[in-house]
Amino acid sequence: MPDSTASDRNVPYAIRAYAPDQLIDALRKMYLIRRFEEGAEDSYTRGLIHGTMHLSIGQEASAVGACMSLTDDDKITSTHRGHGHCVAKGADLGKMFAEFFGKETGYCRGRGGSMHIADVEKGNLGANGIVAGGIPIAVGAALSAKRLGTGAVTVCFFGDGANNEGAFHEALNMASVWKLPVVFVCENNRYGMSTSTERSTAVKSIADRAAAYSMPGERVDGNDFSAVTEAVDAAVARARNGDGPSLIENVTYRWRGHSKSDRNRYRTKEEIAQWQERDPIARMAAMLTEHGIIDDASVAAIEKNVEQAVEAAITFAKDSPAPRVEDATRDVYTPRAAA
Amino acid sequence: MPDSTASDRNVPYAIRAYAPDQLIDALRKMYLIRRFEEGAEDSYTRGLIHGTMHLSIGQEASAVGACMSLTDDDKITSTHRGHGHCVAKGADLGKMFAEFFGKETGYCRGRGGSMHIADVEKGNLGANGIVAGGIPIAVGAALSAKRLGTGAVTVCFFGDGANNEGAFHEALNMASVWKLPVVFVCENNRYGMSTSTERSTAVKSIADRAAAYSMPGERVDGNDFSAVTEAVDAAVARARNGDGPSLIENVTYRWRGHSKSDRNRYRTKEEIAQWQERDPIARMAAMLTEHGIIDDASVAAIEKNVEQAVEAAITFAKDSPAPRVEDATRDVYTPRAAA
Amino acid sequence: MNAQAGIEVREISYTQAIREAMDIALSEDERVILMGEDIGVYGGAFQVTGDLVDKYGTDRVMDTPISELGGAGVAVGAALTGLRPIFEFQFSDFATLAMEQIVNQAAKVRYMLGGAVSVPVVMRFPAGSGTGAAAQHSQSLEAWLGHVPGLKVVQPATPEDAKGLLLAALDDPDPVMIFEHKLLYKMKGQVPSGRYTTPIGKAMVRREGSHVTIVATAIMVHKALEAAKALEDDGIKAEVIDLRTIRPLDRDTVLESVRKTGRLLCVYEAVKTLGIGAEVSAMVAESDAFDFLDAPIVRLGGAESPIPYNPELEKAVVPQVPDIIEAARGLAKGRT
Amino acid sequence: MNAQAGIEVREISYTQAIREAMDIALSEDERVILMGEDIGVYGGAFQVTGDLVDKYGTDRVMDTPISELGGAGVAVGAALTGLRPIFEFQFSDFATLAMEQIVNQAAKVRYMLGGAVSVPVVMRFPAGSGTGAAAQHSQSLEAWLGHVPGLKVVQPATPEDAKGLLLAALDDPDPVMIFEHKLLYKMKGQVPSGRYTTPIGKAMVRREGSHVTIVATAIMVHKALEAAKALEDDGIKAEVIDLRTIRPLDRDTVLESVRKTGRLLCVYEAVKTLGIGAEVSAMVAESDAFDFLDAPIVRLGGAESPIPYNPELEKAVVPQVPDIIEAARGLAKGRT
Ligand SMILES: Cc1ncc(C[n+]2csc(CCOP(=O)(O)OP(=O)(O)O)c2C)c(N)n1
Ligand SMILES: Cc1ncc(C[n+]2csc(CCOP(=O)(O)OP(=O)(O)O)c2C)c(N)n1
Ligand SMILES: [Mg+2]
Ligand SMILES: [Mg+2]
Secondary structure, eight states: OOOGOOOOTSSOOHHHHOHHHHHHHHHEEEEHHHHHHHHHHHHTTTTTTSSSSOOOOTOOOHHHHHTOOOOOTSSOOOOOSHHHHHHHHHHHHHHHHHHHHTTSTTTTTTTSSSGOOGGGGGGGGOOSSTTTTTTHHHHHHHHHHHHHOOOOEEEEEEGGGGGGHHHHHHHHHHHTTTTTTTEEEEOOOSSTTTTEEEHSSSSSGGGGGGGGGGEEEEEEEEEEEHHHHHHHHHHHHHHTTTTEEEEEEEEOSSSSSSTTTTOOSSHHHHHHHHHTTTOOHHHHHHHHHHHHHOHHHHHHHHHHHHHHHHHHHHHHHHOOOOOOGGGGGSSSSSSOOOO | OOOOGOOOTTHHHHHSSSSSSHHHHHHHHHHHHHHHHHHHHHHHHTOOOSOOOOTTTTTEEEEHHHTOOOOOEEEEOOOSSSHHHHHHTTTTHHHHHHHHHTTTTTTTTTOOOOGGOOBGGGGGGGOOOSSHHHHHHHHHHHHHHHHOOOOOOEEEEEETTGGGEEEEEEEEHHHHHHOEEEEEEEEEEEEEETEEEEHHHHSSSSGGGGGGGGGEEEETTTOOHHHHHHHHHHHHHHHHOOOOEEOOOOOOOOSSSTTTOOOOOOOOOOHHHHHHTTOHHHHHHHHHHHSSSSHHHHHHHHHHHHHHHHHHHHHHHHSOOOOGGGGGGTTTSSOOOOO | EEEEEEOOOOEHHHHHHHHHHHHHHHOTTTTTTETTTOOOOOHHHHHHHHTTTHOOTTEEHHHHHHHHHHHHHHHHHHHTTOOEEEESSSSGGGGGGGGGIIIIIIIHHHHTTSSOOOOOOOOEEESOOOSSSTTTTTOOOOOHHOTTTEEEEOOOOSHHHHHHHHHHHHHSSEEEEEEGGGGGGTEEEEEEEEEEEEOOOOOOEOOOOOOEEEEETTTHHHHHHOOOOOOOHHTTOOOEEEEOOOESSOOHHHHHHHHHHSSSSEEEEEETTTTTHHHHHHHHHGGGGGOOOOOEEEEEOOOOSSSSSSSSHHHSSSHHHHHHHHHHHHHHHOOO | EEEEEEOEEEEEHHHHHHHHHHHHHHHTTTTTTEEEESSSTTOOTTTTTTTTTHHHTTTEEEESOHHHHHHHHHHHHHHTTTTTEEEEOOOOOGGGGGIIIIIIIIIIIHTTTTTTTOOOOOOEEEOOOOOSSSSTTTOOHHHHHHHHHTTTEEEOOSHHHHHHHHHHHOOOOOOEEEEEEGTTTTTTTEEEEEEEETTTTOOEEEOOSSEEEEOOOOOHHHHHHHHHHHHHTTTTOOOEEOOOEEEEEOHHHHHHHHHHSOOEEEEEEESTSHHHHHHHHHHHHHHHHGGGGSOOEEEOOOOOOOOOOSHHHHHHHHHHHHHHHHHHHHTTTTTT
16 A cells, blocks of 8 residues: 655655565565475475476566455466465465475375465465466456455466467456456566567567457566566556456566476576576565665575575475375365265 | 559549459449348248358448459458358359258258358368357468468458457467468457447457557458458458468448347347448449449349349259268268278 | 255246246355356347346346357356356357366366365256257267266256256356257256256166166157157067266166166267267176176267258268167067 | 388387477478477477477477467368478367367368368377376376267377377378377387388287287276286286277277177276277177177276376376286186
């Protein structure tokens, strides 16, 4: 909620809009995402994790910034690259690691893994293994909110690659026709797997596609926490106010490969290095320091605390029981009281 | 091919671009479409036609105008409302009626019916029972033309309703990314079945969606033969020249119901009457008369000739043999010479 | 059937029965919404929703754009978050556009999330041939969904079941897919007024007999009953089972009958190969009823071809009453 | 196999065999193009296309946007007009997005147009579980396409067949769907160099035996062979048939074997209900081989659940070698 007395032009939006503890918490979440994923990567290398995983390291400002003005009643839909969204929406790291390790204590009791982590209580309707699969679902959640009058807003995350799926088109069109409370957040990290937006997407800025649905579209520096927050907060307020959907394009970059099988042949080391210089976490820490919200020592303390939290989460996950093989086909259908 | 010496601003494009015999032939085709469909309607009422049918009466300028600069090597893909496109591309009316009557002499040997009429020799790849089903196929035909260097252009017809299908989005995006020789012609007759564009489509003009694919988009009066021709010819030339796809929106109206089961509860009689005043055929005839290409007597002669052609076609179809029931499962697979 | 007191039984059509079920659901439960193409003022391509929009308004009887994938996905998302959508496909053939949301999302979300959610969505699919609508508007694709764990799939054959199964589907916390044969829409039958449910997962013996078991689905139930009547003249007593639900299959009802008759004929309109008859046959052939079989298990399914437009050809590619009579006669040979 | 002279046989992987087939096709026929997501510089999600883009360029090895419906439709349109596209789905699960173009268009256009055209498109589907990719990346959906007239559907189990069937598919004027099990990609086997084709529609007896017939598909062929070896120690001689094509089914090879052994076990990874084993079972049960059956027909298919992520659970929901041994033992009881 912007504090109008401090609306100095030189003060970034986020600093004006949020209290220091909220900002510090946001920074902490960004660190949590980073360390969580580094921990996951490490666990993968040690053979503790089965399957594949998609890391969002380098994209933390987008995840955390986009969730700043959401409550637990608000919903998000996420993607295969969804750890950041999950943490940003308030998930428990232990349950996340437990899911990675395929444990009964995981968010999906070990049935879903990285690509299906959800945290329904906190409003995270789930990652999705299908590119753009979550977009119509987000619109459905927004329809529920409107019909049931809950006042909830849905933030729908997806990648640049997803914007070429038919589901994107159909869902944005319906959201606009029905004026639903949903914010479409495209995390444009320049590639869908190996295919650059130039080679896949017939428009310069994905935000420009908003015009095809008569909704506002805005392209922002997705590694600038304040810019993300400013754009998404306005869109969330608009949605909450009954004015319908918006499309925000957060321009960002993933530092790691697409998944664990990526040989990185479609981009250069230089490009990666350039983007690493625009590290969203370092920029957030610098912004908070510059505006006197935090000092270097506290940053260090946060980092340390986050490392401990990740370690504790890994330990919890390791020590957790695996699901029983006899239960492999449980939860296909919902149990019902005998008639 | 525009005749530059006659490029008087007051002379419509079509008059400048085409020779009198071409224009007269176009007018004749428009009559053919109208009478063909009236004949089909009549046959339906008499129980000669099975199933349903979708009439394009009122939309003749779009079909004929869009095919003016095409050769038999150029392709079109059509829709459930495709009789006009088929006639415009040069089809034989007898084979069309025979198809309606389910006869072995029909374009599809009685297997396809109204919704699947095709005329492959003339470059009509077929109507389609799936809304937007032909759009990716058109892009595929354009890909063939580009790869095989045939120089052919594909005109892809579809309705306003189709523009909300995912296939529309995916296909236009690919056509643009790959710069393929295809012209997307949206026949916006204001309704997809009963649902108006206002209630289904989150953009005022469908042509505006072209911007989402970085291709030119133009909205024209689809009942004005010259306007259609001017826009489509330019797009065809652009495609043929290797400059990629375009989207043209022909604003038009269907006088009849969506199909034979329509109770017309979603629009008013007044609206229909207003559009009937903008009859594309009357306007075409008036334009040709005004510019001295044709006189009233010749118009009457054409009408008479067309009526005879339709009658002859119906007779041919009626007299044609039905397919043999034993052949019901023929043509599922392509026969091959024994190995 | 599990009905309330004070009911009245009237003759109404299959279409009216479905509409009545939706009307009851809409009036009883604010969370119920209808979604689909042209289901509002048009009343639906087959006039199933009819005038419901006049009673409940466009917020609860929602015309969607022509966007099957997105529309089905919106229904799934709405079901996940508190609504109870009934999504109508205009023709079951268009489910081909929405398999992603039906199969990857609706059917699997609960399992993938370890049981944290349910997806109470109902989808209706007008299916089958016989209307002259040719290959892209005449398919019977229920077997695809029958192959998908997480879904329940029903095929009501009578107005009574059409209403009862729809109300049961709405009571069900999981996604239920309802295939309605288009040629049944105008069929009339006795239907109780008010709320009742027909159990999902239970087949029904429509006619008892001891010489041959005919397991049929949807419109084929009626053709099988007609055939059974004719067979009686030959002294052949056919038992006709209306499968009603294809996922989960009612093994017990089928097996019990086969143990009695020793002969099984499966009749369905979908393409024979990998249609529901394949599963019924295989289920019996691997059960203890196998030992009771006195003859090969015969299937009558649709031809291995798309549905043709020409009406004579169209009839030729799906089983007809004489085909059933002939097959049953062949099976029952030596049995009577 | 129908091979040329001057061939050399080497041990290469299933992946290499497919790539070699595509390489031969690309070099021999200008009309052949590859389309798919990340098949260019990335080499494909499973590295099947590998470096082909370096040799043939991006015009012939085309990365598509993430647009399965549109991409498949472009391939269909291209096939209709002179090209011979090989379209790769990144995972077979994403075919759910493209069923419209595969089923309504590719499979039916020829028929709907009375034979005026053919659609020589080849589609490749990496399928199956075992990679820890969970429910939306592990499905076996081949039975859906096996239910669709107009398509041909193959499931190569060996590197040799992977190459031969792909070249046969390219020679075929009609749409051919190739399901490749992901766990086979790294499997090595003897593969002839140069051009040869493996006939579509022909099963192969991989091991002869007289006590029980095991009909298996894809990776289950190898599990069945392993089981057969173990069964030999019990004195049970299992005949293992690799179905190879699921549409059209090779009835003769299966029936001949069942007439000999009198016992049939079908093993497949797809969900048991309405999977290919249902059709094989039903086909046998309605044939004259029925009279040769000495025991119920047993099916081992995938569990009635989505594929779980946890590796132990993941193994538990698809048939494993011990399951096959146990089932075959049960069947062969009293036979040896
Ligand atoms: C429908 C579908 N197609 C393809 C894939 C395989 N796939 C997974 S992620 C991905 C790239 C997605 O790109 P983008 O949307 O930009 O997200 P990013 O990975 O960059 O975060 C692809 C092709 C998939 N999971 N689902
Ligand atoms: C995928 C699909 N969805 C729905 C339909 C049913 N249907 C046939 S035509 C039509 C309306 C199409 O509207 P539009 O594209 O504007 O074409 P028009 O009929 O106005 O010419 C609908 C909904 C269909 N055939 N295919
Ligand atoms: Mg991306
Ligand atoms: Mg329209």
